Amino acid sequence: MSILEIIVISLIKILLVVIVMLTTVAYLVYFERKISAWAQNRIGPNRVGFHGLLQPFADVFKLLLKEDIVPDAANRPLHTLAPFIALFVSFATYAVIPFGPSVNIFGYDIKLVVADVNIGILYVLALTSLGVYGITFAGWSSGSKYSLLGGVRSSAQMISYEVSMGFSIAGVLLLSESLRPIDIVNAQHGWMWNAIVQPIGFITFVVSAFAETNRLPFDLPEAEPELVGGYHTEYSSFKFAGFFLAEYANMIIASCLIVTLYLGGWQNPLVDISGLTGTVATLLYVASFLFKVAFMLFFFIWVRWSIPRFRYDQLMNLGWKVMFPLALVNIIWVAALIMIFNL
Amino acid sequence: MKIDLILFFLLAGIAVVTSILVITRRNAIISAVFLVLNFFALAGLYLLLNAQFISVVQIIVYAGAIMVLFLFVLMLLRTDNESPILSDKRPLKYFAILISVFVFVQIAYLLFAGKPSRNITPDEAASINSGTIQAIGKELYTNYIIPFEVAGFLLLAATIGALVLAKKKFE
Numbered sequence: 001m002s003i004l005e006i007i008v009i010s011l012i013k014i015l016l017v018v019i020v021m022l023t024t025v026a027y028l029v030y031f032e033r034k035i036s037a038w039a040q041n042r043i044g045p046n047r048v049g050f051h052g053l054l055q056p057f058a059d060v061f062k063l064l065l066k067e068d069i070v071p072d073a074a075n076r077p078l079h080t081l082a083p084f085i086a087l088f089v090s091f092a093t094y095a096v097i098p099f100g101p102s103v104n105i106f107g108y109d110i111k112l113v114v115a116d117v118n119i120g121i122l123y124v125l126a127l128t129s130l131g132v133y134g135i136t137f138a139g140w141s142s143g144s145k146y147s148l149l150g151g152v153r154s155s156a157q158m159i160s161y162e163v164s165m166g167f168s169i170a171g172v173l174l175l176s177e178s179l180r181p182i183d184i185v186n187a188q189h190g191w192m193w194n195a196i197v198q199p200i201g202f203i204t205f206v207v208s209a210f211a212e213t214n215r216l217p218f219d220l221p222e223a224e225p226e227l228v229g230g231y232h233t234e235y236s237s238f239k240f241a242g243f244f245l246a247e248y249a250n251m252i253i254a255s256c257l258i259v260t261l262y263l264g265g266w267q268n269p270l271v272d273i274s275g276l277t278g279t280v281a282t283l284l285y286v287a288s289f290l291f292k293v294a295f296m297l298f299f300f301i302w303v304r305w306s307i308p309r310f311r312y313d314q315l316m317n318l319g320w321k322v323m324f325p326l327a328l329v330n331i332i333w334v335a336a337l338i339m340i341f342n343l
Numbered sequence: 344m345k346i347d348l349i350l351f352f353l354l355a356g357i358a359v360v361t362s363i364l365v366i367t368r369r370n371a372i373i374s375a376v377f378l379v380l381n382f383f384a385l386a387g388l389y390l391l392l393n394a395q396f397i398s399v400v401q402i403i404v405y406a407g408a409i410m411v412l413f414l415f416v417l418m419l420l421r422t423d424n425e426s427p428i429l430s431d432k433r434p435l436k437y438f439a440i441l442i443s444v445f446v447f448v449q450i451a452y453l454l455f456a457g458k459p460s461r462n463i464t465p466d467e468a469a470s471i472n473s474g475t476i477q478a479i480g481k482e483l484y485t486n487y488i489i490p491f492e493v494a495g496f497l498l499l500a501a502t503i504g505a506l507v508l509a510k511k512k513f514e
Contacts, residue, residue, distance in 0.1 A: 075370075075373075078372075078376070119396065122399040122400075122403070123399060125407075126399050126406075129403050129407025129411075130402070132407070133379070136411065136415075136418070137376075140372060140418050151418070152415060152418060152419065155415055159411060
């Protein structure tokens with residue numbers, strides 16, 4: 001392939017991923033409201049469009065048309081920069097997630113991942129560790145006590161859970177012997193899903209993912225009864241929409257990561273058995289990936305409307321005294337499996 | 344011009360400009376922001392040298408962990424009464440200038456007299472291979488196992504020390 005072809009193919013993939021992400025984010029908000037309504041025995045949005053299907057667009061236009069207020073005490077450049085950092089981090093992570101096997105289109109062999117990087121998982125870890133900045137800068141630059149407290153809380157929370165997240169991933173890496181996401185997916189061929197082989201690591205990773213995305217039961221950075229609105233108290237209009245978008249994009253990323261690392265990525269043993277090959281099989285694999293991600297997203301929302309918020313000290317205790325040791329136990333467990341079964 | 348040369352000058356320029364901004368800004372938090380940008384430029388330079396692992400670790404460790412802790416402390420302390428330190432204490436300023444000139448001369452001497460790159464052959468494939476995480480892991484756990492373990496013990500000692508110091512205050 002020439003450089004021009006590579007650039008064009010990459011651009012098409014990036015465009016595809018961004019469009020899918022943006023629509024998913026919009027409809028995720030809709031489904032969040034519908035599922036919360038279902039959990040609380042209400043109806044939920046049903047005025048705009050058929051069963052409220054146009055509600056996301058109404059919400060977006062409402063946010064766009066609002067006045068953009070910047071407090072006097074705010075540090076203007078950082079106040080503007082913060083939502084963009086948050087958005088950049090959540091969208092850039094998607095680059096290394098494989099959503100299907102290689103396909104052959106018009107004679108080109110195309111891998112269904114935006115960037116097939118050797119150190120993909122480290123790239124993900126680097127970006128998630130940068131995610132703290134968006135929230136921290138937002139908290140500090142607003143010049144408000146509530147925002148600052150929210151920002152400080154979030155940095156402490158995210159740093160703490162990054163540790164157990166990293167150690168849970170170590171278990172996956174021991175089995176796949178590679179940091180390349182495609183290799184990790186291939187290593188989970190058949191029913192060798194990491195969620196089945198190493199259930200403890202799966203649990204610690206999912207819990208850390210909840211903490212990293214600031215979702216309930218760990219949404220302390222924006223806990224509204226204590227901190228008004230947390231780090232985005234002083235944000236309005238499109239900048240607020242930026243944080244909102246980033247939170248939901250982070251949820252999608254977390255679900256994609258859980259599926260890639262623990263639920264076999266795009267693999268589907270049923271398709272393997274059925275003996276289908278070619279385009280049909282590829283489409284089925286991509287569909288299984290999307291289905292698994294959709295299920296994880298439903299799980300995220302389901303948990304939010306079922307479990308109350310943790311207190312701050314409980315959150316820290318859970319992170320350091322429960323999740324971190326469990327992640328270490330998981331590494332020993334995986335190492336023992338490799339020793340005994342020569343995996 | 345080759346594309347990696349253009350990238351080198353771009354990244355090096357960013358690194359120089361941001362590092363100057365780090366020491367000239369009055370507000371400590373803004374300085375920290377430019378320091379993070381500087382780390383990014385350095386990470387890009389490492390990538391140009393085919394050192395993928397070092398480049399990502401630079402971001403994870405320095406930008407992702409250490410700078411976040413710095414910011415954490417800066418945000419909780421009132422840093423606005425720190426700024427007159429240098430203007431009040433003139434001798435301190437001259438001392439700082441002296442030290443930086445001294446370090447600069449040292450580095451310049453090492454670069455020009457030592458020629459650190461003279462032993463390296465421009466073998467691109469070997470250079471890419473030696474920068475991968477597999478190669479670094481193999482080296483760390485075979486040839487450099489003792490320094491690696493010693494570093495581990497040092498970190499453990501530092502962690503325990505920090506715990507003891509923090510615990511004393513609460514009891």
